[in-house]
Amino acid sequence: MHALRPLLRKSLFNLFAAAFACVVLLAPRAASAEALLLIEADSGKVLQADNATIPWYPASVTKIMTAYVTLKAVKDGRLTLDTLLTVSPTAASQSPSKMGFRPGTQLTVDNALKMMMVKSANDMAVVLAEGVGGSIDGFSAMMNDTAQKLGMTQTSYVNPNGLPADGQITSARDLGILARSFLRDLPEYEYFVHIPAIRFGKRTTGNFNKLIGRYPGADGFKTGFICASGYNLVASATRNGRRLIAVVLGANSGTARAVKAAQLLERGFSQDGLTWLRPSLGTVDKLVPVDASPPNLRDEMCGGHRKRPASDDDDALIAANGGTSGSASATGGEAQVTFFTAGLQPPLMKASELMASAPAATEPVLVYTGPTRTGTALIAAVAADADQQATPKPRGKKSRVAKKPDAADKPADKPKDAKTAAAKTAAAKPDAKPTDGKTAAKPAGTKHAAAKPDAAAKPAANGDQAAKPAKPKAATKPPAKPANNS
Numbered sequence: 414m415h416a417l418r419p420l421l422r423k424s425l426f427n428l429f430a431a432a433f434a435c436v437v438l439l440a441p442r443a444a445s446a447e448a449l450l451l452i453e454a455d456s457g458k459v460l461q462a463d464n465a466t467i468p469w470y471p472a473s474v475t476k477i478m479t480a481y482v483t484l485k486a487v488k489d490g491r492l493t494l495d496t497l498l499t500v501s502p503t504a505a506s507q508s509p510s511k512m513g514f515r516p517g518t519q520l521t522v523d524n525a526l527k528m529m530m531v532k533s534a535n536d537m538a539v540v541l542a543e544g545v546g547g548s549i550d551g552f553s554a555m556m557n558d559t560a561q562k563l564g565m566t567q568t569s570y571v572n573p574n575g576l577p578a579d580g581q582i583t584s585a586r587d588l589g590i591l592a593r594s595f596l597r598d599l600p601e602y603e604y605f606v607h608i609p610a611i612r613f614g615k616r617t618t619g620n621f622n623k624l625i626g627r628y629p630g631a632d633g634f635k636t637g638f639i640c641a642s643g644y645n646l647v648a649s650a651t652r653n654g655r656r657l658i659a660v661v662l663g664a665n666s667g668t669a670r671a672v673k674a675a676q677l678l679e680r681g682f683s684q685d686g687l688t689w690l691r692p693s694l695g696t697v698d699k700l701v702p703v704d705a706s707p708p709n710l711r712d713e714m715c716g717g718h719r720k721r722p723a724s725d726d727d728d729a730l731i732a733a734n735g736g737t738s739g740s741a742s743a744t745g746g747e748a749q750v751t752f753f754t755a756g757l758q759p760p761l762m763k764a765s766e767l768m769a770s771a772p773a774a775t776e777p778v779l780v781y782t783g784p785t786r787t788g789t790a791l792i793a794a795v796a797a798d799a800d801q802q803a804t805p806k807p808r809g810k811k812s813r814v815a816k817k818p819d820a821a822d823k824p825a826d827k828p829k830d831a832k833t834a835a836a837k838t839a840a841a842k843p844d845a846k847p848t849d850g851k852t853a854a855k856p857a858g859t860k861h862a863a864a865k866p867d868a869a870a871k872p873a874a875n876g877d878q879a880a881k882p883a884k885p886k887a888a889t890k891p892p893a894k895p896a897n898n899s
Contacts, residue, residue, distance in 0.1 A: 446643070446708055447663035450585040451677040452697045454596055454649060454656035457589075459694035460681045465585040466700050468567055468707040469662045472637030473533045474588060474645050475575030477606075478556050480526060481595050483541050484602045485559070487522065492545065494523040495785045503549070504539035508576055511536040512613070514782065524780045530635065531611045531778075532618045538574035549573065560587070563594050567702050577639050582707055585660040588647050589697045592634055592658045596649070606633035606649075610777035614799035617777050623671035624648050626773040628678065632656075636667070640715035641707075646670040650678045657681045663710060 448464035459465075486492055500518040512534045514520075522544065529537040539549060546552025549572055556570040565587035571580040596603060609626050610619045624631035633649040643663035648671075650657060659677040664670035781794040 446710055446713065447661070447673075448585040449662075449673065449677060450589050450658075450660040450697070451681050452589050452593070452658050453681075454593055454658050457593055457696040457698060459697055459700065460657070460684065461677060462585075462694060462700060464662075465589075465660070466567065466702045467705060468582050468584055468703070469645075470575075470577075470639060470642035470707050470709075471568075471581060471583040471588070472575045472639040472642045472645050473535075474583075474635050474637040474647050475570065475573065475581065476529055476533065476538055476637075477588070477591055477595065477635050477647060478559065478570065479538050479541060479552075479573040480530060480602075480605055481591065481599065482552070482555050482559055483522065483526065483545050484599050484605070486545050487602070488599065492522060494521065494526075496522045496544070497784055498522060498525060498540050498544040500536065500540055501543055504536045504543065507535040507539055507574065510534060518782055519784075520782045521785050523785070524782070526605050527608060527611055527778060527780050528613070530605050531608050531620050533621060533636065535574040535576060538572075542573035560591075563590055564698050565590050575637055575639070577641060584702065585662055586697055586700045586702070588660050588662075589658055592647050592649060592660075593697070595634075596656070603633070606635065607631070608778050609773075609775045611780045612777040612795075613780050614795065614802045616802065621667065622646065622648060623668065624650070624674060626775060627671075628675050634658075636670070638667070640711040641709045643710045643714050644670040646674050648674040648678070650682075652682050655682070663708070665714065 448467055448469055449461060450459070450463075450465040451461040452459050487494060497519045498521070500514045500516055500520075502516045505514065505516045510533050512528055512532065514536065520540070522541065525537045525540050525544075528534045529541065542549050542552035546555050552573055553570045556573065557568075560568045560570070565583070567582065567584040568587045569580050569582050571578045575581060595606070607625055608620060610617055612618075620626075621636040622631075622634070628648075628650060630650040630652045631648065632651055634647040637645040643665060644661075644667055645663070646659075646661045648659045648661075650659075657678050659674040659681075661670045661673045661677070664673055779791065779795055781791070781798050783794055786794050
């Protein structure tokens, strides 16, 4: 009996520690400008919910529904992954992030989906919407009809990409329902939600979801950002055959949302054998919606206090700032995870350290324009896209600017004998008059503008105002666009 007492004390201590940790994790949190949700993918059981039923602007997590509706049409036989779609002027006019293809460019449903889900390309979302629904409005109606059938009672859509719109609303609850439905209804197309990277021509783009390739078992889904919503992320991971879905809305950086999602997932996996200690929170579809307006985080996310414009492609790492880049809860939550897992399983690397590490090496998936190709035809298509990137066509106005020196050099054509001789004499003596010096300086400045076609072409790829290459201030305009990036 005496020999059993140390073992009994140790067991009681571990039980008390686990119970105390649960109390800490379940304690009511102060209201904040973020929403968190953690659920089991199979059962829909809620493991954690903070502000999960408050309406929110979805930003590019909208594209989960765009992919769902498109792939459901593929599954139902209304089109195939090889179906060719055409980039319309409406699609080409979308704000970044986008691929930047010109109207008339064709590509397959398969490639458009990959570009949309990895690069979060807004133009590809419209290409898919017009290909499946005929128009943005027609496809939005299909999205709303699908949302209602799935039980997403807090969701409404007006576009397929999540760019700012008053009627584009969802909640963490509804996004959890959507992610579960995607995995349940479209398991054969699950690949599209966890592609690590794509390569188009010479350009490689990694998935904005930083958990892919970093967090053990991460296998989906999608990020999103606009100024009004903050940084959003729907993420999934599987461990020991158990899959969890985490939703983070309103984080203040791309890394912060990934850290929070990793913390949520780690808590859920750590609690696997201790569910009896936790009160039941029901299933995600039973969470009661809150009747309120979505919070608008524009000032907080895109105000002048930021050192650089906010964007969904946010590479600022928490580790680089000593763990303080995210909200104050980021490091606190991490400490709770460390305490909760102590003594119960080998400790996992801190979430901030995971997000700061390089992703696992992987070969990017090739994407390209034109019809489906394989073998040497695929190699040729990729090379053609790369050549097109390397040799952009000059813009019309740039050519006119380059011709201005010709107009300035025509004084010799004037049939004025005395004045003509004077003009020739002045041309031969550039130091004689300051005005002639100004005339000579103008062609030099024009030649400088014409010597840099790449600088003028770059804003065009981002959908910004590249039509005014002679104005140096045009280069300062693109950073303002990511405020509406998605």
